[in-house]
Amino acid sequence: MWDEQSELAALQEIYNLTAGDEAKKNWRKLLVFGNTLDQQLKRKLLWIWPTASDLTKFHQKLDHLGLQTVLSIGCGSGLLEWLISAVGGEKLRICGLERDPNWWRSKYAVRSFIPLNYIENAETIDSRSSLNASFLSDCCSGLMPSALLFCYFNNRRAFLDYLNVFEGIWIILIGPEPGFGIHTDPNPLQPELSNNWWALHALIDWTEHNVVAIYKKLE
Ligand SMILES: C[S@@+](CC[C@H](N)C(=O)[O-])C[C@H]1O[C@@H](n2cnc3c(N)ncnc32)[C@H](O)[C@@H]1O
Structure with a gap:
């Protein structure tokens, strides 16, 4: 399981990857990043x-x-x-x-x-x-x-x-x-x-x- 620090950093990256309409063009990047996440955090999001x-x-x-x-x-x-x-x-x-x-x-x-x-x-x-x-x-x-x-x-x-x-x-x-x-x-x-x-x-x-x-x- 991840510690709190790594969870916060990962969440911040997800917020960055989804910020603004332009980000929608790069939805595949979010999926790629999602693959690196701890299962518990993944489930918290989706x-x-x-x-x-x-x-x-x-x-x-x-x-x-x-x-x-x-x-x-x-x-x-x-x-x-x-x-x-x-x-x-x-x-x-x-x-x-x-x-x-x-x-x-x-x-x-x-x-x-x-x-x-x-x-x-x-x-x-x-x-x-x-x-x-x-x-x-x-x-x-x-x-x-x-x-x-x-x-x-x-x-x-x-x-x-x-x-x-x-x-x-x-x-x-x-x-x-x-x-x-x-x-x-x-x-x-x-x-x-x-x-x-x-x-x-x-x-x-x-x-x-x-x-x-x-x-x-x-x-
Ligand atoms: C297991 S979660 C799934 C969340 C999300 N759809 C997903 O796939 O990650 C079920 C969600 O249903 C919501 N929910 C339960 N009863 C509800 C209701 N009466 N009206 C709207 N949402 C409800 C809960 O708050 C919870 O966020």
Whole structure:
């Protein structure tokens, strides 16, 4: 495990590599640097670090499906979203939603790599009743997201709440293959969605036994 000093230096390098719009052109440098990091720090920033080929395949699929506005729920630091938008370029808008603003604004959290929106008091019934389609579009500057993305999400109740209010037809689940030893809920390959409502539309294998599963709402 790294000591605090080396962790701070590595974080600073990541902040440098992601600072400003020009940095997006050099997203591959961030991946190369990511490969040198201690596993614990990697996970603090992002649960699964995709390869350049993973990101390219993902971007091609979004492009093919015409998905231009994606809201990532539980995006954490937003580093994956930063990478996705760097690869996708201007055509793709990817926005993030998190809970617990106090944590993400605290000195203990890593910096956010995209502007974060917050669902206030995510655990209370009151806040769930304020969750609606227009809240989701507010998170994307007034544009209705064409897809919701959940990466390593692990909160079934909230997942179902978001699906209930989402008016689009695409959801993207990123996470480990079942049986790989990491639990997420939903799991991308076993999301326990009603077959009457959602069908698996596309699957992309990612590095380290991870998958991207894209589901489409049935008419
Ligand atoms: C395992 S982390 C994954 C973070 C990030 N997507 C990644 O892949 O690195 C799950 C995230 O979901 C967030 N989360 C849990 N419940 C949520 C809710 N109701 N609304 C929004 N985010 C939530 C947590 O705060 C946490 O950051």
